[in-house]
Amino acid sequence: MVYDGAVKDQEISTNPASAAVSEASAAAASEAVVGARPERPAHDKRLGVRHPLKHRRFRAGGKVMVEPGALPSAQAVEGEEASEVEEEQEEASSAETEMLAADVELSSAPAAVVQQMDVEGGEMDVSPEAAVAVGDTELEAQPGDEEEVSLVVVAEGERKQEAASVTFVPAVEVPKEKDQEEKEEKEEERKEEERERQKEKERVDEVGYMSGGWNSDDGSLSCGYSSFRGKRASMEDFYDIKSSKVDDKQIDLFGIFDGHGGSRAAEYLKEHLFENLMKHPEFMTDTKLAITGETYKKTDLEFLDAERNSHRDDGSTASTAVLVGDHLYVANVGDSRAVISKAGKAIALSEDHKPNRSDERKRIESAGGIVMWAGTWRVGGVLAMSRAFGNRLLKQFVIADPEIQEQEINDELEFLIIASDGLWDVVPNEDAVSLVKMEEEPEAAARKLTETAFSRGSSDNITCIVVKFQRDKMGGDSPP
Known part of the structure; x- marks a missing residue:
């Protein structure tokens, strides 16, 4: 740092006349103000902000002894400047790197305030309120500037460690934020799926309707099903579709x-x-x-035994079709029905x-029962x-022995319809076959049957299965 007084000494040495005036004015100013800040000499345009590196070296290695309020001599200034030039030449290679760090450290300080300065074994005290000339302006040091300057000087190792810590924290926190967002998105998706399932459940509960389809692995047949609660207060119809390979x-x-009388018997048969x-x-x-001799009777007895402590008297029909290779067995118990389309005809x-069927009425009366009219013909x-x-209370008259009919799968057999009496009460066999022919997919055909029965005034539950055969893909030998 070059003080204004040093330049003034140079002017005095070149101009003796003005030197006397300057010395006199300086002495007068020193005597007039005691303990206060010395009056600032007139600004010289040759002054400016010296390089921060030079400021630091001047502070560290200066040779001029200056008392508060006094001005250094011109010879001292010249010697100091000469020593600065020599130091710059000797440290040229290292000064460039140091200068970059010094620029960052010192240029960020709002004011360069020097508290103490070593000069030839002594110290130069400068008032913290002393002004520093910068261009044509004058900046005064503020009380907090000393702390700001000291905070700027940070060790290189500490700066790197601090920078590393700053970049490390986001690297850990960002994935956590992403994980949290993903968790929230998954939770929202789960809630949305739950809402959709609830809506579907409410829709099914509201209209009591469901449908679907299934295709065999070998492509030999496809089926569709449809079940509709209709005008009944509860759903008591059940259906079952199974497929497997044996030998x-x-x-x-x-x-x-x-x-x-309830849904328990129908559900038990399904299971x-x-x-x-x-x-x-x-x-x-x-x-x-296997169907006539054992299975159906055994299942009926097992259900009655399971319900022996129940006060209900549930019952159920069963219309079943069993396809083994190329052979079809249709077994029926009750008033559900199975109809096939063969060569375009409903069979x-x-x-x-029904109790009014002649052979059935004879069997019931022979067992001691009666058949009477109560809106329709009824047992007892x-x-x-x-x-x-x-139907435990009527089991003596109402049996579970199935009637079985067989049918070989050939080119004339087109499809099979199995349905509860909710369909057959209002849709004749021929109409059902015609409706199925209008639809390509069996699921659409099954749905059309239930909708038609409901539109025609059926007051019962309506459930049906449509099975379409592909004769060219059927295989296997017929059983004995």
């Missing part, structure tokens, strides 16, 4: 179970009837015997078990069918 032979089972049938030892060798593969004036699963 390299394809096995497909389809069933409609129409409950009455156990086909399971019991496939467990029968004669199922593959003599399927008809019933089951006959409804109670049940509108002569055969069913369950």
